[in-house]
Amino acid sequence: MSQDAAAPRDFIREMVAADVASGRFGRPVKTRFPPEPNGFPHIGHVKAICVDFGVAKEFGGTCNLRFDDTNPAGEDVKYVEAFRTDIRWLGFEWDAELYASDYFEQFYRYGELLVQRGSAYVDSQTDDEIRKNRGTVTAPGTNSPYRDRPVAENLDLLRRMKAGEFPDGAHVLRGKIDMAHPNMLMRDPILLRIRHAPHYRQGDAWCLYPLYDFAHPLSDAIEGVTHSLCSLEFKDNNDIYRWLVRECGFDRPPEQTEFSRLSLEYTVMSKRKLLRLVNDGVVSGWDDPRMPTISGLRRRGVTPEGLRAFVETAGVSRKPQRTELATLEHAIRNDLNTRVPRVLCVVNPLKVVLTNYPEGEVEWLEAPSYPHDVPLTGSRRVPFSRELYIERDDFMEDPPKKFFRLAPGREVRLRYGYFITCREVVKDSSGRVVELRCTYDPATRGGDAPDGRKVQGTIHWVSAGQALDCEVRLYDRLFTIPNPDEVEDFIAAVNPGSLVVVRGARVEPSVGSDPPGTRYQFERTGYFVSDVVDSRPGALVFNRTVGLRDTWAKVKER
RNA sequence: UGCCCCCUCGUCCAACGGCAGGACAUCGGACUUUGGAUCCGAGAAUGGUGGUUCGAAUCCACCGGGGGCAACCA
Numbered sequence: 001m002s003q004d005a006a007a008p009r010d011f012i013r014e015m016v017a018a019d020v021a022s023g024r025f026g027r028p029v030k031t032r033f034p035p036e037p038n039g040f041p042h043i044g045h046v047k048a049i050c051v052d053f054g055v056a057k058e059f060g061g062t063c064n065l066r067f068d069d070t071n072p073a074g075e076d077v078k079y080v081e082a083f084r085t086d087i088r089w090l091g092f093e094w095d096a097e098l099y100a101s102d103y104f105e106q107f108y109r110y111g112e113l114l115v116q117r118g119s120a121y122v123d124s125q126t127d128d129e130i131r132k133n134r135g136t137v138t139a140p141g142t143n144s145p146y147r148d149r150p151v152a153e154n155l156d157l158l159r160r161m162k163a164g165e166f167p168d169g170a171h172v173l174r175g176k177i178d179m180a181h182p183n184m185l186m187r188d189p190i191l192l193r194i195r196h197a198p199h200y201r202q203g204d205a206w207c208l209y210p211l212y213d214f215a216h217p218l219s220d221a222i223e224g225v226t227h228s229l230c231s232l233e234f235k236d237n238n239d240i241y242r243w244l245v246r247e248c249g250f251d252r253p254p255e256q257t258e259f260s261r262l263s264l265e266y267t268v269m270s271k272r273k274l275l276r277l278v279n280d281g282v283v284s285g286w287d288d289p290r291m292p293t294i295s296g297l298r299r300r301g302v303t304p305e306g307l308r309a310f311v312e313t314a315g316v317s318r319k320p321q322r323t324e325l326a327t328l329e330h331a332i333r334n335d336l337n338t339r340v341p342r343v344l345c346v347v348n349p350l351k352v353v354l355t356n357y358p359e360g361e362v363e364w365l366e367a368p369s370y371p372h373d374v375p376l377t378g379s380r381r382v383p384f385s386r387e388l389y390i391e392r393d394d395f396m397e398d399p400p401k402k403f404f405r406l407a408p409g410r411e412v413r414l415r416y417g418y419f420i421t422c423r424e425v426v427k428d429s430s431g432r433v434v435e436l437r438c439t440y441d442p443a444t445r446g447g448d449a450p451d452g453r454k455v456q457g458t459i460h461w462v463s464a465g466q467a468l469d470c471e472v473r474l475y476d477r478l479f480t481i482p483n484p485d486e487v488e489d490f491i492a493a494v495n496p497g498s499l500v501v502v503r504g505a506r507v508e509p510s511v512g513s514d515p516p517g518t519r520y521q522f523e524r525t526g527y528f529v530s531d532v533v534d535s536r537p538g539a540l541v542f543n544r545t546v547g548l549r550d551t552w553a554k555v556k557e558r
Numbered sequence: 559u560g561c562c563c564c565c566u567c568g569u570c571c572a573a574c575g576g577c578a579g580g581a582c583a584u585c586g587g588a589c590u591u592u593g594g595a596u597c598c599g600a601g602a603a604u605g606g607u608g609g610u611u612c613g614a615a616u617c618c619a620c621c622g623g624g625g626g627c628a629a630c631c632a
Contacts, residue, residue: 010571036632071631127630136628138560172630182561184628193630212632235563236627258563260625265569313581315571317564320625324569327582337595373595404593413591447591458591524592552593554584 010316012257013055016227020059025226025252029061032225033087033094034068034216037079037200039271041086043292043307047262050311051229053092062095064223069101070215072197082286086294090304100210100219101201107210108162110218110248111173111192115154119247120191121147122157123174130172133179134187140180141187147176161194164207168194177243185236186243189213217241217256218248225254231261232318259316265325266477266495267292268484282494283478287533289543290478290498300475301519301529301545306335325477332546336519336527341369341378344415344460345507345522345542347472349389351435351464354420357386362465365446367416380510384417387464389506391524394459395436397425402555404457406436413458415523419444460523467506470540473531474500505542512537524548 008014016029033052035045056063065087069075087094114120123130123144135141149157161171173192181187191214196207210218217240220228228241235258245253263269268277269292277283277291286293289300297307310331314323344367364381394405394412406412411421424437443450447458478498484490511520516532526547535541 014574034632038632068632073631130630131628134628136560140560141628169630184561187628190630195630209630211630216632232563233626234632236561237632239562260564313570315581317571319564319570321570324583327570330582333594342592342594371592371595372590402593415591417591455591457593460592521592521594524594526594548592548594550593555593 010259011318012051012227012229012259012316013058015257016055016059019226019255027224027226027252029056029059030064030095030224030226031056031061031229032064032066032098032220032223034066034100034219034230035079035083036068036071037076037083038071038074039079039274040082040286041294042269042274043264043294043297044262044269045083045086046090046294046307047311047314047316048229048231049087049090049092050308051259051316053087053094055227055229056095061226063092064096064098064225065094066098066100066219066223068212068216068219069099069199069201070210070212072195072199072209075200077200082295086298089294089298090307096223098219098223099201100215101199103215103219103222104202104206104208104210106222107192107215107218108158108208111158111214112155113249114175114191114247115151115158115173117247118151118176120154120173120175121149122154122161122171123147123188123190124157124171127169130190134184135179137184143179144174144188147188158192161192162206162208164196166194168196170194175240175243175247183236183239185213186239189240213237213240214244217244217254220254220256221245221248221250228254228256230256230258232258232320233261234258258318260318260320262311262314263320263322264292264328265322265482266479266484268479268490270485273484273490276491277478277494280491282491289473289475292478299529299532299543301336301527301543302332303335303339303519306332309335322483329546333527333549336521336545338374339376340519340521340527341376342371342521342523343369343380343508343511344382344462345470345472345505345520345525345528346389346391346460346462346467347474347502347505347522347525348392349462349504349506350392350395350433352388352390352420352461353435353437354386354388354440355423355437356439359386361385362463365416380508382416382508382510383463383466385463385465388414388461389464389467390414390436390459390461392433394457395422395433397433405459406457411441411455413444413447413455414461415458416447417445417461418442418447419449419455460525462506462508464506466509468509468512468540470505470507470542471534472502472505472528472542472544474502474544476500507540507542511540519545521548 031052053063133142172190174188195209287295362385369378370376399407418440420438420440426435479493480495484493516535519529527545528542531541
């Protein structure tokens, strides 16, 4: 913590460090993560979670998980569960689990307090009139005819509103601020409104529901939050925040500070659009591995550590950002590189027959599970035999200069295996290559030539007889354009190649009994995870988390 | 159009009146039983114009650009 105080990573930590040093709040740092439970947590939330929980942890404080469930429409326990699961999965633990809906009674009493202070009034205009009288950005609003209602009348109305005597929209409680305020949000903001609707937690106990600008500052203040960290779009709400906590008499009230949201290239983040992708069947569900949801990323094979590292890299500032996908992919590869075992999997098999290898023989070769530069140990045995499969892309009949893989007459190394030389190309009637007839050099077992000769390339392979058939799901960016938010119809920008399902891939037998959710690097191909939903012994399914960096692909492009 | 916020390499983040630096990306090279990883190197930025100052990315003014706000959503 002293380290953080010495070198704050961003303007927020800088501010918190200063507040801690000055003893500004006279209490330990307390933050909160306040999601509305009306959608699934996504990678944008990850940033907020890392900031809210991270700041508290770094400064020896606490962070509450508070559900901002003040709007009965759309909120549901299933979203509450999702947030709980995903926050814990990310590696954070909250101090208290709280619900703004538990404060309804308190909110109401603060409403009465404001009325008594002459700082709020019951307005009986229609919603149309309220909107019209708010004015515009250039023209001031006009006072409600009910603005100067006597306190007693306001109180009476407010009590009857709570008692359910009025239909939806008949009256609202408004703060009495300034209908000509340059900040539109300060033009007598609505605080409480009547809504005869069941709440997922409160049932029919309430028909008076607070609005964000009323509930949020009060919730923070009630809980004794010190630093209320939120995203930039709440900047204008900060004026009300300060007004409200002062009017309600809180001593050393929380301070709201805004930072920019995370946005990522080639995806969308709004709940509405995410929901549309699910409802339209563009994706298989909220946890589709192409979704930017935490559950989607998890199913994709991303780890909490990788995600946290990414957020760290993306940084915290007040500048609206759009982070490149490459930054995320790097964080994921960097994390997975040092922790997952390597295995051999041929995605698009091409048969290879070793004409000088004895028929029917199988030998089991020792293969390390980690490369020399990863500080983990372990190995497994992989079968080798006369009939193998190699990657179709690893053979070219007429290769360009820099193609280092297999070609007629050329010798390559089979990873952990032998050197082989391509002697003959077998094609079907349509001219498609269906088999390679090669010879192997028995002296190169394990991949080293005793005579010291070198080969240009090393390719992966599996033994035809023992390899396991599997399905491989190749995921790619969900959209074809970096910013799907700026087009009319974002659905039209969905990448048709965002999922390519490959059946008939072959993986080495060692993975056959691993539990679903096991992560691997398929050597030379990418990082994969066995799918937690669909993968079963005997019917293995692997999701591509992210491909390996591919220098050859770049060379090929030219 | 009124108010508010923002503007530094392609991207993200530093530099808090004193030599514009890092990460990712890009391009070269080394190494390599993954065309992975790693290592080395290169190119690459203060939106513009004035002002204050010995000195400005930093302070001020204006201009330009981007974003937010006119739900009884959050």
